[in-house]
Amino acid sequence: MGDHHHGPAKGLSRWLFTTNHKDIGTMYLWFSFAMFILGGSFAMIIRAELFQPGMQLVDPLFFNQMTTLHGLVMVFGAIMPSFVGLANWMIPMMIGAPDMALPRMNNWSFWILPPAFLLLASTLFMEGGAPAFGWTFYAPLSTTYAAPSVTIFIFCIHVLGISSIMGSINIIATVMNMRAPGMTYMKMPLFVWTWLITAFLLVAVMPVLAGAVTMMLMDIHFGTSFFSAAGGGDPVLFQHVFWFFGHPEVYIIILPAFGVVSQIIPAFARKPLFGYDSMVYATASIAFLSFIVWAHHMYTVGMPVAGELFFMYATMLIAVPTGVKVFNWISTMWRGALTFETPMLFCLGFLVLFTIGGFTGLMLSIAPADFQYHDSYFVVAHFHYVMVAGAVFSMTAAVYYWLPKWCGKMYSETMGKTHFWISFIGFNLTFFPQHFVGLAGMPRRIPDYALQFADFNMMSSIGAFIYGSSQILFLYNVIATIVSGKPVSDDKVWDGAEGLEWTVPTPAPYHTFETPPKVDASHAHS
Amino acid sequence: MFLKAKRLTALALGPVLMLLGLYSASTAAADAKVNEINMPPGVTNVGQSIFDLHMTIFWICVIIGVLVFGVMFYSIYYHRKSRGVTPATFHESTKVEIAWTVVPFFILIAMAVPATSTLLEIYDFEDAEMDVLITGYQWKWKYEYINEDGENVAFFSNLRTPQSEIYNTADKGEHYLLEVDEPLVIPVDTKVRFLVTANDVIHAWWVPELAVKKDAIPGFINETWTQATEEGVYRGQCAELCGKDHGFMPVVVNVVSKQEYAEWMAAKQAEAAEIKQLMAQTFSMDELMERGKGVYDRSCAACHGANGEGGLGKAIADSPIATGDMAGHLEVGINGVPGTAMQAFGGQLNDVDMAAVITYQRNAFGNNMGDMVQPIDVFNHKKG
Numbered sequence: 040m041g042d043h044h045h046g047p048a049k050g051l052s053r054w055l056f057t058t059n060h061k062d063i064g065t066m067y068l069w070f071s072f073a074m075f076i077l078g079g080s081f082a083m084i085i086r087a088e089l090f091q092p093g094m095q096l097v098d099p100l101f102f103n104q105m106t107t108l109h110g111l112v113m114v115f116g117a118i119m120p121s122f123v124g125l126a127n128w129m130i131p132m133m134i135g136a137p138d139m140a141l142p143r144m145n146n147w148s149f150w151i152l153p154p155a156f157l158l159l160a161s162t163l164f165m166e167g168g169a170p171a172f173g174w175t176f177y178a179p180l181s182t183t184y185a186a187p188s189v190t191i192f193i194f195c196i197h198v199l200g201i202s203s204i205m206g207s208i209n210i211i212a213t214v215m216n217m218r219a220p221g222m223t224y225m226k227m228p229l230f231v232w233t234w235l236i237t238a239f240l241l242v243a244v245m246p247v248l249a250g251a252v253t254m255m256l257m258d259i260h261f262g263t264s265f266f267s268a269a270g271g272g273d274p275v276l277f278q279h280v281f282w283f284f285g286h287p288e289v290y291i292i293i294l295p296a297f298g299v300v301s302q303i304i305p306a307f308a309r310k311p312l313f314g315y316d317s318m319v320y321a322t323a324s325i326a327f328l329s330f331i332v333w334a335h336h337m338y339t340v341g342m343p344v345a346g347e348l349f350f351m352y353a354t355m356l357i358a359v360p361t362g363v364k365v366f367n368w369i370s371t372m373w374r375g376a377l378t379f380e381t382p383m384l385f386c387l388g389f390l391v392l393f394t395i396g397g398f399t400g401l402m403l404s405i406a407p408a409d410f411q412y413h414d415s416y417f418v419v420a421h422f423h424y425v426m427v428a429g430a431v432f433s434m435t436a437a438v439y440y441w442l443p444k445w446c447g448k449m450y451s452e453t454m455g456k457t458h459f460w461i462s463f464i465g466f467n468l469t470f471f472p473q474h475f476v477g478l479a480g481m482p483r484r485i486p487d488y489a490l491q492f493a494d495f496n497m498m499s500s501i502g503a504f505i506y507g508s509s510q511i512l513f514l515y516n517v518i519a520t521i522v523s524g525k526p527v528s529d530d531k532v533w534d535g536a537e538g539l540e541w542t543v544p545t546p547a548p549y550h551t552f553e554t555p556p557k558v559d560a561s562h563a564h565s
Numbered sequence: 566m567f568l569k570a571k572r573l574t575a576l577a578l579g580p581v582l583m584l585l586g587l588y589s590a591s592t593a594a595a596d597a598k599v600n601e602i603n604m605p606p607g608v609t610n611v612g613q614s615i616f617d618l619h620m621t622i623f624w625i626c627v628i629i630g631v632l633v634f635g636v637m638f639y640s641i642y643y644h645r646k647s648r649g650v651t652p653a654t655f656h657e658s659t660k661v662e663i664a665w666t667v668v669p670f671f672i673l674i675a676m677a678v679p680a681t682s683t684l685l686e687i688y689d690f691e692d693a694e695m696d697v698l699i700t701g702y703q704w705k706w707k708y709e710y711i712n713e714d715g716e717n718v719a720f721f722s723n724l725r726t727p728q729s730e731i732y733n734t735a736d737k738g739e740h741y742l743l744e745v746d747e748p749l750v751i752p753v754d755t756k757v758r759f760l761v762t763a764n765d766v767i768h769a770w771w772v773p774e775l776a777v778k779k780d781a782i783p784g785f786i787n788e789t790w791t792q793a794t795e796e797g798v799y800r801g802q803c804a805e806l807c808g809k810d811h812g813f814m815p816v817v818v819n820v821v822s823k824q825e826y827a828e829w830m831a832a833k834q835a836e837a838a839e840i841k842q843l844m845a846q847t848f849s850m851d852e853l854m855e856r857g858k859g860v861y862d863r864s865c866a867a868c869h870g871a872n873g874e875g876g877l878g879k880a881i882a883d884s885p886i887a888t889g890d891m892a893g894h895l896e897v898g899i900n901g902v903p904g905t906a907m908q909a910f911g912g913q914l915n916d917v918d919m920a921a922v923i924t925y926q927r928n929a930f931g932n933n934m935g936d937m938v939q940p941i942d943v944f945n946h947k948k949g
Contacts, residue, residue, distance in 0.1 A: 093733040100809045173806045180766040268784020311656040340780045341787035344688040355673045366665045369637050374653040376646040398626035407683040408619045410778045414804040479601035480773040482804045485812030489743045491599045
């Protein structure tokens with residue numbers, strides 16, 4: 040069989056043809072960061088237009104294109120691929136596997152993403168402009184009334200879905216088949232557990248999204264009327280199908296974030312994770328509940344009262360397993376020996392802000408009150424607390440936590456902490472006032488607003504510019520680390536870190552665990 | 566800018582007060598509630614119930630938050646490595662874990678009880694004293710009073726804020742973006758049932774102070790209702806993204822005394838009768854052009870441009886339709902172009918307005934057809 044202990048190929052072909060989980064993970068991470076900057080710059084345009092009442096910079100149609108692309112790029116281009124990248128890097132190293140189970144497919148699931156987003160971005164330059172119907176693309180605004188670029192958009196969604204499904208199948212196959220001897224399911228690190236469950240969610244709901252966009256395609260080009268009452272269809276059907284995908288989707292985004300936080304808090308508390316078993320069960324419960332709560336996004340569409348009650352009760356129940364998780368994290372910290380390096384700071388930021396997002400989520404679950412909150416800025420504030428302070432903060436924590444292991448060099452702690460505090464302040468300045476304007480009656484997705492909302496919007500815009508620019512510091516810190524960071528020689532970068540990934544040399548060699556490690560009690564979950 | 570001084574103070578103090586959660590609008594002028602931070606309890610019993618429910622859940626969350634964050638910050642302070650602590654090793658406790666699964670469950674039940682009763686109250690559509698059909702259009706609302714005598718009254722309600730205010734060439738008025746040419750008028754202390762639907766895409770009719778938000782869905786009719794206990798002017802907006810001018814289709818509701826309402830309704834019915842009379846008349850070119858410009862600015866300019874230069878819709882200036890065959894032009898105006906955003910305006914404009922706007926389009930923006938359309942022509946075209 041010859042010598043397999045080779046390093047990476049040279050040049051561009053290394054990246055194009057690679058089947059190495061670390062290379063693919065790296066590409067996912069850089070790609071998602073590029074998308075994060077792109078989606079973020081759309082957000083900057085939105086906030087610049089909303090800085091003052093009146094139309095100043097863009098026209099209303101372009102504004103709608105920005106809100107739409109911001110959502111699509113952030114959800115499908117930034118957050119999801121970033122966690123897939125993290126899974127690629129970490130899952131084989133955490134379970135003692137040499138690589139992902141399906142390495143060639145792994146290459147494909149990454150490489151179809153950049154062309155898809157290139158196409159999506161190119162719609163900005165097409166006649167009629169980019170999609171302008173919101174990231175939720177409700178019919179018939181996204182069918183009969185959409186610009187021609189909607190067809191390109193549908194194609195992009197299909198490609199993204201295929202990529203996600205392939206990525207998930209790979210993760211499921213890897214976790215189920217390639218664990219090192221002795222690594223039973225209940226010894227897996229929590230990040231692996233949350234990703235396993237996430238992957239099942241993805242496989243279950245991505246085809247539903249594909250179904251929704253295919254029905255749109257049929258309505259637009261082939262004369263069907265799935266979403267048009269004039270032909271016997273129903274526009275609300277679209278929303279049911281979309282949110283049957285869309286609600287699990289938000290847990291697809293947040294569950295791996297839970298996994299990251301469950302790895303990092305024990306490391307900096309120097310104490311094992313509290314309630315490992317209940318963490319696993321809580322994750323599974325959240326995943327199950329995510330399938331039966333979708334219509335809480337649709338309380339105002341005119342459902343019968345029995346439907347409203349069912350979805351309200353089911354949604355409220357999510358607070359139970361989510362609460363368990365928060366309590367477990369705090370108990371992990373309790374009577375530990377805490378230090379506050381950058382990854383821990385981002386996890387604590389996550390813990391506080393995600394909990395606030397959870398509270399507003401509970402408020403939103405109350406159907407009668409939601410008649411007032413629905414489609415207002417209160418909702419915008421809520422989901423940015425869980426998406427940004429939840430998913431993005433934990434992803435940032437993950438990068439700081441594992442970066443020394445990946446590249447063998449230490450980032451600047453001062454810059455990292457500065458990044459955290461600027462992000463934390465900027466984030467809250469952006470999104471906290473949005474609760475107020477939402478409750479006071481400002482609808483979401485409007486390019487201009489009444490005068491009573493002016494001050495809080497200006498505050499929000501200033502906060503957004505602060506938060507946005509803090510990401511440049513992040514980028515600089517990461518590049519500076521890779522180029523000229525202080526070398527780390529310890530296998531175990533953090534004294535409290537546990538898990539197989541810390542048993543390989545630093546930086547992690549191109550191939551790890553070519554012979555499976557023996558998992559004993561000391562390597563069990565952190 | 567009458568708001569300027571107050572805005573600067575708010576900008577300076579906002580972040581501090583915001584954190585304390587104490588900032589109220591009490592300093593703001595009574596009418597324009599600047600920097601409001603909470604949901605309005607509004608002027609309906611349902612609104613009050615929703616507000617109470619909202620505050621109950623809010624305070625429960627605050628209490629839980631104080632406890633959870635209290636424990637967390639205690640730990641952050643006292644369990645720091647720099648204090649020389651040695652970490653404990655415990656990592657589970659079945660008793661505690663069962664407790665914090667079960668206790669939240671009971672808290673949720675306590676929340677679900679008032680939530681359920683409020684929801685049932687909202688869903689009680691019985692015994693409405695009058696019905697109004699609300700139809701969402703891109704980007705305006707149509708109100709139709711379904712009167713018992715069969716003499717229905719219908720009109721469109723358009724944004725009244727001029728483009729000059731939106732594009733910052735004139736000072737913004739007090740009700741910037743929340744003012745319409747013709748508000749919905751309903752009587753006080755009367756249960757009014759709204760039947761909500763849409764003509765094109767999905768809209769949502771929302772007035773925070775009436776505690777009503779309902780999606781307007783093309784092809785389906787949703788029910789909702791309100792019963793205002795105080796007279797006044799209540800303002801809201803479309804809440805569901807409905808295309809380019811989603812941010813520019815406000816809702817204004819005038820709640821008036823029953824007496825005033827009866828007078829207003831009688832006047833509207835008389836006006837409708839007058840339009841019927843006008844439909845039988847023949848107008849001069851000047852009359853049609855004058856009326857047509859008003860109709861164009863309200864109903865066409867958003868898509869076709871203030872000067873007919875086009876935009877979301879095709880240009881009117883030099884267009885093959887506006888400078889072509891009259892019947893073709895009438896057809897597009899009355900029945901729209903299926904499968905495109907060009908709506909059928911036959912049901913939106915009365916025959917007088919339709920005749921005027923078609924005439925206007927054929928003789929403005931450099932078009933110079935010199936021909937006129939009379940209401941009877943529109944009527945005949947509709948008959949086919």
